[in-house]
Structure formats: C-alpha cells, structure tokens
Amino acid sequence: MINVLVVDDSTVVRRLVTASLEEDPAIRIVGTAANGRIALSKLDQVAPDVVTLDIEMPVMDGLATLREIRRLRPTLPVIMFSTLTERGGQATLEALSAGASDYVTKPSNVGAIAESMRAVREQLVPRIKALHAAARPAPPRPPLRSGPRPGGPAAPYGAPGPSGPAGRSPLGTAPGRPAPGAAPARPAAPAAPAGPPAKVEVVAVGCSTGGPEALAKVVAGLPRDLPVPVVVVQHMPPLFTRLFAERLDRLGTLRVAEAADGVPLRPGHVYVAPGDRHLEVVRSGGAVQTRLTDAPPENFCRPAVDVLFRSVAQAYGGAALAVVLTGMGSDGRRGCEPLRAAGCRVIVQDAATSVVWGMPGAVSGAGLATAELPLDRIAGAVGDAVLGTTVHRGARAAQGGA
Numbered sequence: 001m002i003n004v005l006v007v008d009d010s011t012v013v014r015r016l017v018t019a020s021l022e023e024d025p026a027i028r029i030v031g032t033a034a035n036g037r038i039a040l041s042k043l044d045q046v047a048p049d050v051v052t053l054d055i056e057m058p059v060m061d062g063l064a065t066l067r068e069i070r071r072l073r074p075t076l077p078v079i080m081f082s083t084l085t086e087r088g089g090q091a092t093l094e095a096l097s098a099g100a101s102d103y104v105t106k107p108s109n110v111g112a113i114a115e116s117m118r119a120v121r122e123q124l125v126p127r128i129k130a131l132h133a134a135a136r137p138a139p140p141r142p143p144l145r146s147g148p149r150p151g152g153p154a155a156p157y158g159a160p161g162p163s164g165p166a167g168r169s170p171l172g173t174a175p176g177r178p179a180p181g182a183a184p185a186r187p188a189a190p191a192a193p194a195g196p197p198a199k200v201e202v203v204a205v206g207c208s209t210g211g212p213e214a215l216a217k218v219v220a221g222l223p224r225d226l227p228v229p230v231v232v233v234q235h236m237p238p239l240f241t242r243l244f245a246e247r248l249d250r251l252g253t254l255r256v257a258e259a260a261d262g263v264p265l266r267p268g269h270v271y272v273a274p275g276d277r278h279l280e281v282v283r284s285g286g287a288v289q290t291r292l293t294d295a296p297p298e299n300f301c302r303p304a305v306d307v308l309f310r311s312v313a314q315a316y317g318g319a320a321l322a323v324v325l326t327g328m329g330s331d332g333r334r335g336c337e338p339l340r341a342a343g344c345r346v347i348v349q350d351a352a353t354s355v356v357w358g359m360p361g362a363v364s365g366a367g368l369a370t371a372e373l374p375l376d377r378i379a380g381a382v383g384d385a386v387l388g389t390t391v392h393r394g395a396r397a398a399q400g401g402a
Contacts, residue, residue: 068113206305209390210355221379238275309335318343
C-alpha cells in the first residue's frame with residue numbers, strides 16, 4: 001500500500017484528488033492539508049510515502065514547503081500540482097530546481113468532475129507508483145562481468161555503482177534512487193556494422209521524469225564550441241517546454257530554444273521539442289532541418305522520443321549519438337533499435353542517479369545501450385564521442401559487454 005498526503009488549499013481539489021487516487025487499491029490517502037505549514041506538521045503523524053503538493057497556497061506556499069520537506073525528508077517523493085499557465089510553469093521549474101520529484105498539471109475545469117477525476121488519475125497514479133518503487137532500496141545487482149557479446153567485441157560499459165546521486169545540476173537535481181529489483185541479464189544488442197563508429201554529426205536526447213534537472217546538468221557540461229546540433233525530447237506540456245528551453249539557454253553554455261518547424265540544425269544549438277508536437281529531423285537537399293507534426297501520440301506521449309530517434313536514424317544513419325536520461329516508461333527503446341542497427345552509440349543514465357530508471361532501464365535491458373553512466377559523467381562522454389575521443393572514459397565493463 002502506498003500512503004499519500006494530499007496538500008492543496010482548495011477543498012474541491014483536495015476532494016477531487018483524494019477521490020481519484022482512492023479508486024486505485026494500491027493507494028491510500030493518509031492525510032490532507034490546506035497549506036504547507038499543516039502539511040509539515042503531519043509528516044511524522046501520517047508518515048506518507050508520497051506527497052502531492054500544490055504550488056500556490058496561503059500561509060506557506062508549495063515552494064517553501066518543498067524546501068522544508070527536502071531538509072526533513074531528502075528522499076521523500078514529492079509531486080507538484082501546477083496550473084498550465086506561464087506563472088505555473090515558472091513555479092514548476094523552480095520546484096524542480098528545489099528537488100521536486102515530478103509534477104502534474106491541474107485539470108482546467110474542475111466543474112466537470114468525472115473528466116477531472118480521469119485526468120488526475122491518469123497523470124498521478126503512474127507517477128506515484130513509479131516514484132514509490134524507485135524510492136525503495138534495491139537488492140544488490142549481479143556481479144559485473146565482461147566479455148564479448150554475440151556478434152561483436154566487447155566494449156566498456158558503465159554499470160550503476162554504489163555512489164548514489166551525482167551532485168546537483170544548475171536547475172537542481174532531485175535525489176537519485178536505485179531502481180527496484182535486480183537487473184535482468186541483458187540480451188545481445190543488434191549487430192552493428194563492422195569498423196569504427198562514424199563521426200558524430202548530431203546528438204539526440206530523450207528524457208522524462210527527472211529529465212529537466214538531468215538535462216540541465218548535461219547541457220551545462222557540454223563544450224561551448226560543440227560542433228554538432230543537439231535535439232531533445234523532454235516529456236512536457238505546451239508552454240512548459242518554451243519556459244524550460246529559455247531556462248536552459250540562460251545556463252550560458254550552448255544556445256537553447258524550443259524547436260520551430262523547418263529550422264535548419266546548427267552546430268552548438270539545442271532544439272527542445274515543443275509540448276504536444278512530435279519533433280523529427282529530415283534531410284532537405286544537403287541540410288538537415290526540424291519538422292513538427294501532430295501525428296498520434298506514441299507511448300502515450302507527444303512529443304515522443306521514439307519518433308525523434310527514428311527520424312535521426314533515417315537522416316543521419318550511423319553518424320548520430322543517442323542519450324536516454326531518467327524517465328518513466330519505455331519511450332526511446334524502440335527508437336534505439338534503428339540507431340543501433342545503423343552503428344550509432346547509445347548512452348543511458350544509470351539506475352543509481354536516475355529519479356526513475358524506466359526509459360534508460362528499458363534501453364539497457366533490451367541490450368541497446370553501449371554505455372551506462374552516472375549523470376555527472378554523461379556530458380563528458382558526449383563531448384568525447386563528438387570530438388572523437390573515447391566515449392567510455394573510466395567506465396566499468398558491465399554484464400555481457402556492449
């Protein structure tokens with residue numbers, strides 16, 4: 001049973017969230033609070049496994065409450081409840097900087113009770129379960145071993161270590177947690193073309209839960225003169241992606257913008273897929289440019305990492321590097337298949353530094369990763385690969401090689 005504390009100043013919203021969550025037999029509401037001060041007083045009393053936290057509240061708002069929760073309970077999963085407005089988006093990014101585990105957006109019309117309950121349930125329940133599972137201690141992983149995989153020589157493969165989360169990113173990094181359960185034996189990766197990897201001409205990144213902070217750390221660590229473009233899918237709603245791109249741009253490293261349709265990709269620029277639009281890259285003459293589409297969601301997501309990765313494989317062949325960061329679900333796994341078949345390298349964030357090891361774990365478990373690294377080493381590995389040095393500097397060999 002997952003014990004949840006619901007914090008919101010609106011009586012209607014508290015009842016809506018409570019009723020929505022209690023429909024799931026695995027979730028129990030152990031308390032509610034109308035402001036942050038009341039919520040803090042209940043932490044010891046009700047011992048929640050997860051907290052849902054409104055941002056705008058009287059007496060003590062969500063951001064102040066979150067910071068105090070992080071001081072008192074550094075690993076307690078906290079999901080922010082945000083409005084889909086510019087002010088709400090900015091506050092949500094501040095909350096993620098302060099260590100929020102994830103966020104959901106409030107229904108736009110709480111008067112439509114059935115529809116609002118469905119929206120809340122679909123957004124909150126999977127996040128509550130994933131974050132609760134990730135917060136539990138994991139059994140030890142099997143001993144590492146190295147050796148050739150079928151179809152090719154072994155390559156260094158970074159495996160999760162015991163060190164825990166790598167430092168905080170410029171946007172703040174929520175506490176890293178190992179994924180529950182021992183890692184299954186990885187199947188062999190698809191056979192890649194013989195010979196050295198092609199020169200990297202583009203970096204494609206996919207992320208979701210915990211991704212804004214992880215991506216900030218990666219972008220901040222990339223060389224200022226990176227000679228290739230970076231294309232990104234971060235699962236976020238409209239408006240939030242623009243605010244997020246603007247925030248990344250202020251890190252002062254690479255130029256970051258929300259992707260527009262038909263824009264030629266330029267070296268040293270980062271293009272973030274806009275909320276509710278798929279981002280693809282396509283060749284037009286001798287150049288590669290962005291393409292935004294309203295095609296149906298994939299993996300319940302739009303934008304979807306699979307869509308971007310497939311287009312990268314088609315446009316660049318083996319001249320791409322893929323990176324899959326922390327995130328819930330398995331988006332990106334299928335998209336990595338054509339990339340690996342073309343000979344591309346795929347770096348995934350390890351379990352110990354991922355907020356949720358869903359997306360990177362799915363890629364790793366399918367044998368599609370060529371390196372599994374802690375967050376604080378991914379930017380260096382990307383720089384190494386793009387600049388032609390070793391992408392696996394210091395990585396330990398993992399089971400089955402890569």
